[in-house]
Amino acid sequence: MQYFSHLLDNLYEEQNIKRRITLFADYLDQANIEDRGTALSLLTGTARLPKIKSAALLEILKCRTDPVLLEHSSNFVSDVTEAIALSWPGSGDLQISLTEIVDRFVNSSADRLALVTKWLDDLPHNQRWCLTKLVTGAMHHKVLGIDPDSARMALAMLSNVSSQALAQAWCASEPPYRELFQWLDNQAPKPKSEFSENLPAHPVISVDAPDNAFQPFTLSLAGPLVMVCSMGNELRIVTLNGDDLTTLASDLLPNFRFEGVMIGSLAIIQNGKALSHNDLTRRLSRPKPTKKILDELPLHFIALDYLHDGTTNLKSFPLHLRLGNLELQIAKLDHPRFHFGPGIAALVFDRKGLRGHPLKSITTGIWWRDQTRLYQHETHWFHQPFPPMQSHFILLYVEDKTDGTGKLCTIGVFPHEGTTPVPIGRCLVSANNPDSAAIAKYVKENLVQKFGPVREITHTRERGLIIEVSYSGASASRRHKARLQLNDVGFVGLGLMTTPADLPELEELQTELIDM
Amino acid sequence: MIPSTLLVPKPEGLYCPPGDFYIDPVKRVDHALITHGHSDHARKGHTHVMATAPTLAFMRARYGANFARQSTVTEFGTAHNINGVDVSFHPAGHVLGSAQIRLSMNGMTIVASGDYKREPDPASEDFEVVPCDVFITEATFALPIFRHPPALEEINKLIASVNLFPDHVHVVGAYSLGKTQRVLGLLRSAGYEKPIYIADSAVLMTQIYADHGIEFGDIREANKTPPRDLIGAIIVGPHGKGMGLDRPDIPPVRRSFASGWLSVKSKRWSGNVDFPLVISDHCDWDELCTTIRETGAREIWVTHGSEAALIHWCRSEGLTARPLHLVGYDGEDQ
Numbered sequence: 001m002q003y004f005s006h007l008l009d010n011l012y013e014e015q016n017i018k019r020r021i022t023l024f025a026d027y028l029d030q031a032n033i034e035d036r037g038t039a040l041s042l043l044t045g046t047a048r049l050p051k052i053k054s055a056a057l058l059e060i061l062k063c064r065t066d067p068v069l070l071e072h073s074s075n076f077v078s079d080v081t082e083a084i085a086l087s088w089p090g091s092g093d094l095q096i097s098l099t100e101i102v103d104r105f106v107n108s109s110a111d112r113l114a115l116v117t118k119w120l121d122d123l124p125h126n127q128r129w130c131l132t133k134l135v136t137g138a139m140h141h142k143v144l145g146i147d148p149d150s151a152r153m154a155l156a157m158l159s160n161v162s163s164q165a166l167a168q169a170w171c172a173s174e175p176p177y178r179e180l181f182q183w184l185d186n187q188a189p190k191p192k193s194e195f196s197e198n199l200p201a202h203p204v205i206s207v208d209a210p211d212n213a214f215q216p217f218t219l220s221l222a223g224p225l226v227m228v229c230s231m232g233n234e235l236r237i238v239t240l241n242g243d244d245l246t247t248l249a250s251d252l253l254p255n256f257r258f259e260g261v262m263i264g265s266l267a268i269i270q271n272g273k274a275l276s277h278n279d280l281t282r283r284l285s286r287p288k289p290t291k292k293i294l295d296e297l298p299l300h301f302i303a304l305d306y307l308h309d310g311t312t313n314l315k316s317f318p319l320h321l322r323l324g325n326l327e328l329q330i331a332k333l334d335h336p337r338f339h340f341g342p343g344i345a346a347l348v349f350d351r352k353g354l355r356g357h358p359l360k361s362i363t364t365g366i367w368w369r370d371q372t373r374l375y376q377h378e379t380h381w382f383h384q385p386f387p388p389m390q391s392h393f394i395l396l397y398v399e400d401k402t403d404g405t406g407k408l409c410t411i412g413v414f415p416h417e418g419t420t421p422v423p424i425g426r427c428l429v430s431a432n433n434p435d436s437a438a439i440a441k442y443v444k445e446n447l448v449q450k451f452g453p454v455r456e457i458t459h460t461r462e463r464g465l466i467i468e469v470s471y472s473g474a475s476a477s478r479r480h481k482a483r484l485q486l487n488d489v490g491f492v493g494l495g496l497m498t499t500p501a502d503l504p505e506l507e508e509l510q511t512e513l514i515d516m
Numbered sequence: 517m518i519p520s521t522l523l524v525p526k527p528e529g530l531y532c533p534p535g536d537f538y539i540d541p542v543k544r545v546d547h548a549l550i551t552h553g554h555s556d557h558a559r560k561g562h563t564h565v566m567a568t569a570p571t572l573a574f575m576r577a578r579y580g581a582n583f584a585r586q587s588t589v590t591e592f593g594t595a596h597n598i599n600g601v602d603v604s605f606h607p608a609g610h611v612l613g614s615a616q617i618r619l620s621m622n623g624m625t626i627v628a629s630g631d632y633k634r635e636p637d638p639a640s641e642d643f644e645v646v647p648c649d650v651f652i653t654e655a656t657f658a659l660p661i662f663r664h665p666p667a668l669e670e671i672n673k674l675i676a677s678v679n680l681f682p683d684h685v686h687v688v689g690a691y692s693l694g695k696t697q698r699v700l701g702l703l704r705s706a707g708y709e710k711p712i713y714i715a716d717s718a719v720l721m722t723q724i725y726a727d728h729g730i731e732f733g734d735i736r737e738a739n740k741t742p743p744r745d746l747i748g749a750i751i752v753g754p755h756g757k758g759m760g761l762d763r764p765d766i767p768p769v770r771r772s773f774a775s776g777w778l779s780v781k782s783k784r785w786s787g788n789v790d791f792p793l794v795i796s797d798h799c800d801w802d803e804l805c806t807t808i809r810e811t812g813a814r815e816i817w818v819t820h821g822s823e824a825a826l827i828h829w830c831r832s833e834g835l836t837a838r839p840l841h842l843v844g845y846d847g848e849d850q
Contacts, residue, residue: 009781010791013789013790013792068828069660069825069829072822073659076822082780086660
């Protein structure tokens with residue numbers, strides 16, 4: 001528990017992914033074999049723990065300490081569980097392993113609260129925070145936890161195992177991953193399951209020019225590539241990064257009435273049109289989607305490759321044969337939520353070529369693949385992103401970033417016949433950019449007013465600083481006055497030859513960007 | 517004699533009417549007694565200043581030779597009589613030369629403690645309990661949630677991090693007077709023998725420590741060190757340009773900050789901190805309570821910090837307690 005508590009203290013502050021991985025690997029090195037698996041399942045969010053409410057702990061604490069002091073304390077600490085951990089009186093010297101805590105906590109049913117109270121009394125003061133986070137279910141994936149990819153990298157740092165073998169063993173062992181760590185310690189054979197043997201290779205995403213054998217294959221969509229595996233009793237859907245989406249995609253999965261393994265993309269499609277990537281994130285970010293969200297945001301699967309048809313391993317067939325089988329299988333499934341991906345593709349090279357296409361709003365580029373290739377471990381999928389659009393906009397506000405890395409510039413457009421521009425996006429001008437000084441000079445000479453660190457500068461139809469930016473597209477926004485925001489805005493340069501009067505107007509942009 | 521005839525809070529600071537002097541005044545006055553060298557307690561421009569030798573040295577370094585028209589050095593424990601008031605300075609353990617000021621007249625004793633800490637510190641004198649009738653205490657960390665871990669334990673975390681990330685340079689943000697030297701002293705106590713690098717603005721203060729016999733071994737200036745020599749090194753001092761981290765080819769940086777406030781994680785004081793070092797120059801809750809009991813004072817005056825909580829605790833102990841509502845003592849020394 002001492003090591004794990006120390007690890008959590010470290011992970012809470014450390015933002016850098018590489019250092020988080022090193023910290024976790026250091027922990028795995030120190031901990032005993034049981035705790036390794038328990039910690040891994042806790043931090044990657046695969047452990048299913050019961051929870052107790054922090055309010056219940058607070059009630060107990062109120063009887064043990066001065067309520068006035070407790071109120072002062074919890075007013076100061078904004079987090080209730082932390083206030084409890086810090087205010088708990090006394091300090092013990094209990095030595096207990098993480099696994100023992102988790103096992104006893106899971107297996108006790110009625111007296112869970114009493115058990116936690118006892119631990120809070122007996123544990124050293126600096127380990128209580130870790131305990132309260134653990135029992136209140138606050139080991140949130142993003143703040144304290146580690147994503148499966150990083151966890152696997154930490155495991156790879158400690159052992160000489162290939163990432164593919166590690167991924168297979170990982171998927172074949174259940175939390176708390178005892179078999180996995182026994183295998184890594186050479187104490188047991190490699191864990192195996194039908195599912196893990198069919199794990200797909202990660203596509204090598206490259207933007208280098210592919211050789212002649214490669215052809216445009218399909219549209220690449222924003223959002224994860226996933227694998228659906230329906231083998232024997234197993235029915236799972238996993239992203240290629242290792243996130244298990246099985247419970248999240250509960251409305252989609254029962255419709256997979258086939259045996260086999262497919263790779264594909266996920267999309268939210270409504271009335272024949274794909275909704276934005278934002279909506280897909282909303283649909284997949286909740287542990288348990290509400291009925292409203294399930295109805296509003298129907299999840300669709302766009303199949304891209306076929307690895308196993310239930311009886312035969314298709315990895316030894318060239319791509320065009322696999323796709324033929326895939327198309328037949330999708331036609332046989334005949335369900336409105338399943339689409340054959342390569343059929344959707346048309347030969348397009350930029351966004352304009354996708355005018356009116358149902359998947360336009362989430363398309364980021366084109367996948368290129370070699371139709372004659374067998375399925376290999378290193379599958380080459382070349383990704384050709386759509387070229388960004390470029391346009392001139394007027395500069396409205398400039399804010400110096402506090403860490404000195406650059407300036408955040410808010411850009412805007414004029415509504416038709418309007419004299420005041422409305423914000424439409426922000427871009428970062430790096431401090432190293434040679435134009436940064438020119439912007440700073442303009443801000444100094446044309447300052448209108450200050451809002452904290454934000455400087456408003458002159459921006460009228462007659463006078464203003466024009467900058468050229470690149471952007472990947474635009475989407476509807478409820479936060480912007482323009483009801484439109486640019487996506488992935490990047491600074492290109494100063495538009496010194498352009499005057500505010502030459503700029504495109506808001507209405508033009510709306511028709512050009514959203515309705516095309 | 518009632519305490520308020522000996523000492524009263526005024527807008528300028530704590531004032532002693534019979535002695536006609538102020539303790540840590542925030543405005544310019546004729547006679548000032550200064551507890552320690554932090555700039556919210558030691559201000560420039562007073563006519564006469566009395567303080568310990570290190571405190572006067574810090575003021576001279578910070579404000580120049582004309583920081584006061586006249587200054588009087590006092591030793592710990594030496595009794596002075598100022599207009600009939602017995603005055604003596606006693607170690608407070610906060611930074612080098614920090615003092616509690618004991619006032620006594622007609623059988624009434626008041627101790628103004630300034631800022632103080634109880635934990636042993638290789639870079640400052642140990643706190644001395646001074647029995648009194650009225651104890652004036654700070655309340656910077658006066659909430660039961662503050663329980664500072666042993667500082668050596670925290671320093672070992674820093675050394676562990678240096679071993680775990682040998683290709684990084686570790687930066688410990690620390691106030692130039694007191695905290696920096698404490699971190700240096702702790703690193704040496706923990707057995708760290710390599711050169712330690714300090715920021716520009718901490719150089720002068722560290723030199724004054726050396727002048728008073730407190731040395732920290734091989735201390736170098738980070739700004740004047742080639743970036744490649746900083747790989748695996750520790751830099752201590754106030755964040756800013758003086759660390760020389762804005763030069764090209766600086767190795768990857770792991771940033772820390774040495775402060776008692778970092779013990780509360782959810783406050784996220786530490787947006788720019790990769791790992792916290794909970795090292796404080798102030799007492800935590802338990803130490804405040806112990807100190808108040810040990811002084812034997814029946815009346816407690818509480819200044820800067822979470823006064824309400826400490827006053828509530830004093831009253832529950834049967835002591836008389838009042839807040840002083842002095843303004844101007846926050847910020848940089850915390």
